[in-house]
Amino acid sequence: MPRWVFPLIILTIVITLVEIYTFQAFKTVSKSKIVRYSFLLVSIAVYINFFINIITYSRTEGQTAHFQMGVGLLLTISIPKLVIIILLFGEDAYRWVLKLFSAISSGETKSLVGRRKFISQIALGLAAIPFAAFIYGIIQGKYNYKVLKYQLSFKDLPDAFDGFTITQISDIHSGSFTNKEKIQYGVDLINQQKSDIMLFTGDIVNNKADEMDDWMDVFDKLEAKEGKYSILGNHDYGDYMDWEKPQDKIDNFQKVKDIHKKIGFDLLLDEHRYLEKDGQKIALVGVENWGKGFNQAGDLAKASANIKKEDFKILMSHDPSHWEYKVKEDPFNYQLTLSGHTHGLQIGIEIPGWIKWSPSKYVYKQWAGLYEEYGRYINVNRGFGYHAFPGRVGVWPEITVIELKKA
Known part of the structure; x- marks a missing residue:
C-alpha cells in the first residue's frame, strides 16, 4: 500500500x-x-x-x-x-x-x-x-503592492552616503505569475521610487529558469541610478524538483544565474562589491542561500574576504535565519542585512501600530519588516510575488525603500 x-x-x-x-x-x-x-x-x-x-x-x-x-x-x-x-x-x-x-x-x-x-x-x-x-x-490581494519606507541612522556611515537610498525587492517567483498587466504595474511602482541602488534578495523562479521567459521584457525595465545587485534564494537551485538527469539540474541552475545578467542585475555569489561616492565607500556583500533547515550554500567568510572590519557593510542574505544564527552577533559587524524568503506566509493580520501577526512568526523570529539587535538591523521583505498559495491575505507584496542617514 x-x-x-x-x-x-x-x-x-x-x-x-x-x-x-x-x-x-x-x-x-x-x-x-x-x-x-x-x-x-x-x-x-x-x-x-x-x-x-x-x-x-x-x-x-x-x-x-x-x-x-x-x-x-x-x-x-x-x-x-x-x-x-x-x-x-x-x-x-x-x-x-x-x-x-x-x-x-x-x-x-x-x-x-x-x-x-x-x-x-x-x-x-x-x-x-x-x-x-x-x-x-x-x-486582487497578491497585486496589492505596498511601498514601505524606513530611515536608518548609523554613526559609522561614511558622510558621502548620508541620504543614500536603497530599493529592496525579493521573492519574485515568476513561475506563479498569470497577469502581465498587474506585474507591470508593480515594476513601474518600483521604478517610481528612484532609489540610488536596487537590491534583489533571491527566489527569481519557483524551480525552472524558463519560468522567466514571459517576464524578461518586464523585469529588464527595472532601473536604479547606481546599479542593480542580486543574490540567489533557495528556490533558484532547483532542489524542489526531480530532474530526469543530474546534468539537467546543473544546466537549469546556470540558466537561472544567467537571468540576472539578462535583466541587468549583478549577481553576487559569495562575493562583494564596493560602492564608491566622493572618495568614500561602503561594502555590499552577497551570499548564496543559507537557511536553517534549507540549502546552506552561503559562505559569509568567502564573501567578506578583503573587506575591513571598520567598513560599513550591507549584507544580502535570502533567509533571515542566517542573520539569527550566524550574522547578528558576528564580530565582523554587518550593520544592515536584507533578507526575504518568508513571504510573511502570505497570510496574516497587520495593522500598523496595533497588531502584526502571521503563523510565520512561529517558524521565524524575524519574519517580516525591520528588526534591530546589538545595534544591527535586518529587514525581511515580504516578497514581490507569491508561491504555493496563489494569493495574499493581510500580508501584502512589498517594495522596501531604505534611506541611510549619518547619525
Missing part, C-alpha cells in the same frame, strides 16, 4: 467530521435544501480537486497554476469552517453543561437543549469575513 494512503484515509475522516459539524450551521439557519446542499456540493468539489492535485502531483513539473489554485480554494473554504466549528463547539459545551446540571439537580436525564439559530447565524457571519478575505486575496 502506498505511504500516502493511510494519511489520506485519516484526512478524509477528519474532513467528513468537519463537514457534518459545519453543515449543522447551515441546517439551523436555512430551511432551503438548495442552500444546504449547494454548500455541501461546493465543498466536495474543492476537496476532490485538491486530492486529485495531490495524487497527480509530479516533482518533475513542480507546482503548476492548477495545483496552486487547488491549495487556494481549499484554504478559502477551510479557514471559515474553523470559525464555525469553534463557535458551535462552544455552544455544544454549554448545552452539555446545562444537561449535566439538570441531571444533578433533578436526578433526571433530559435531552440536549436544541441548537440556537442565532449562534449559527453569528458563526456564519463571522466565517464570511475570512471567506471574503481569501477570495479578495486570490483575485
